[in-house]
Amino acid sequence: MELRYLRYFVAVAEELNFRRAAERLHVSAPTLSVQIKTLEGLLGAGLFTRDPTKVRLTVAGEALMPEARALLLQEKQLEAVTKEAARGAGGSLRIGTPGYFSYSFMPEALHAYLKRFPKVAVSLIELDPELEQPEALNNGTIQVGFVYGGFLRRMKNIEHFPVVDTKIKAAMGAAHPLAALRQVPLARMAEYPLLALQRFESHIKLMLGLYKKKKLKPVSVAKVDGLNACIALLAAGEGVSMLPDMRILSKAGQLKLRSIKDELPGLRLQLHAVWKKNETSQQVRDFVEALRQGGVRPC
Numbered sequence: 001m002e003l004r005y006l007r008y009f010v011a012v013a014e015e016l017n018f019r020r021a022a023e024r025l026h027v028s029a030p031t032l033s034v035q036i037k038t039l040e041g042l043l044g045a046g047l048f049t050r051d052p053t054k055v056r057l058t059v060a061g062e063a064l065m066p067e068a069r070a071l072l073l074q075e076k077q078l079e080a081v082t083k084e085a086a087r088g089a090g091g092s093l094r095i096g097t098p099g100y101f102s103y104s105f106m107p108e109a110l111h112a113y114l115k116r117f118p119k120v121a122v123s124l125i126e127l128d129p130e131l132e133q134p135e136a137l138n139n140g141t142i143q144v145g146f147v148y149g150g151f152l153r154r155m156k157n158i159e160h161f162p163v164v165d166t167k168i169k170a171a172m173g174a175a176h177p178l179a180a181l182r183q184v185p186l187a188r189m190a191e192y193p194l195l196a197l198q199r200f201e202s203h204i205k206l207m208l209g210l211y212k213k214k215k216l217k218p219v220s221v222a223k224v225d226g227l228n229a230c231i232a233l234l235a236a237g238e239g240v241s242m243l244p245d246m247r248i249l250s251k252a253g254q255l256k257l258r259s260i261k262d263e264l265p266g267l268r269l270q271l272h273a274v275w276k277k278n279e280t281s282q283q284v285r286d287f288v289e290a291l292r293q294g295g296v297r298p299c
Contacts, residue, residue: 003075005039006068008032009047013065016055092121093283096136096145098129100227101271103248105163105294113290120283129271130200137274143284149270150202157277164271165296169257171243173235183261186214193239194218198225207242210264231255244269
């Protein structure tokens with residue numbers, strides 16, 4: 001059954017006059033009569049009774065009327081929703097959030113985006129920028145993701161720009177002897193156990209690489225499972241580490257971040273927004289623009 005049959009039926013049912021309904025539909029009365037008979041044949045039921053002076057709905061016609069109107073309304077809604085999504089005003093958007101880094105830019109970017117496009121259904125999926133986000137972007141789980149700058153060369157057919165650029169600092173508990181220093185030499189850090197995030201290969205490589213440039217070795221290296229565990233151990237005085245200068249860490253009263261005195265390359269961390277080069281979604285383009293307008297931020 002074609003929807004045009006229902007449009008013809010509703011016009012006749014509302015006008016109860018084939019001539020007026022034909023004028024409304026911009027077709028001839030004989031054509032309209034043929035279309036109604038075709039619909040009646042498809043449904044196996046008469047929809048109108050006709051006499052020289054009146055047209056009336058049959059019981060079957062009365063039953064069809066609300067259903068036909070609902071279907072035609074649904075057709076209009078489907079068209080409107082599709083057009084809305086195509087221009088970015090509706091539809092959905094899947095974003096991979098990078099854990100603690102999100103606090104530095106995501107609230108502002110989402111607020112700006114959803115203020116313009118409140119009908120878009122945004123899904124936030126927390127994924128690690130090193131291990132999970134590249135694969136999630138590649139397989140379509142997310143449409144916009146965030147990865148560390150050093151991982152961009154491993155990814156193909158993407159576009160990107162930095163959203164976070166911050167220093168790497170020495171991290172220790174508030175009662176640690178090194179917390180009293182404004183700047184911490186690597187040689188002093190090497191006197192204490194070094195805590196590394198077990199899941200992030202790049203974290204231990206960065207720290208040991210910096211030690212190696214100064215011909216230093218830590219007294220020991222302990223791998224911990226996750227940032228929260230690392231913060232807890234540092235706060236308890238169990239060693240030192242190197243972490244990005246994030247406000248959420250600086251506000252932790254039992255944790256102190258101090259500048260590393262040695263001038264070495266690699267003491268900065270960049271986080272990049274990434275999306276597929278062939279991405280056609282207007283939602284992605286609009287959200288990326290909201291990120292761009294926020295600029296590169298410290299975290």
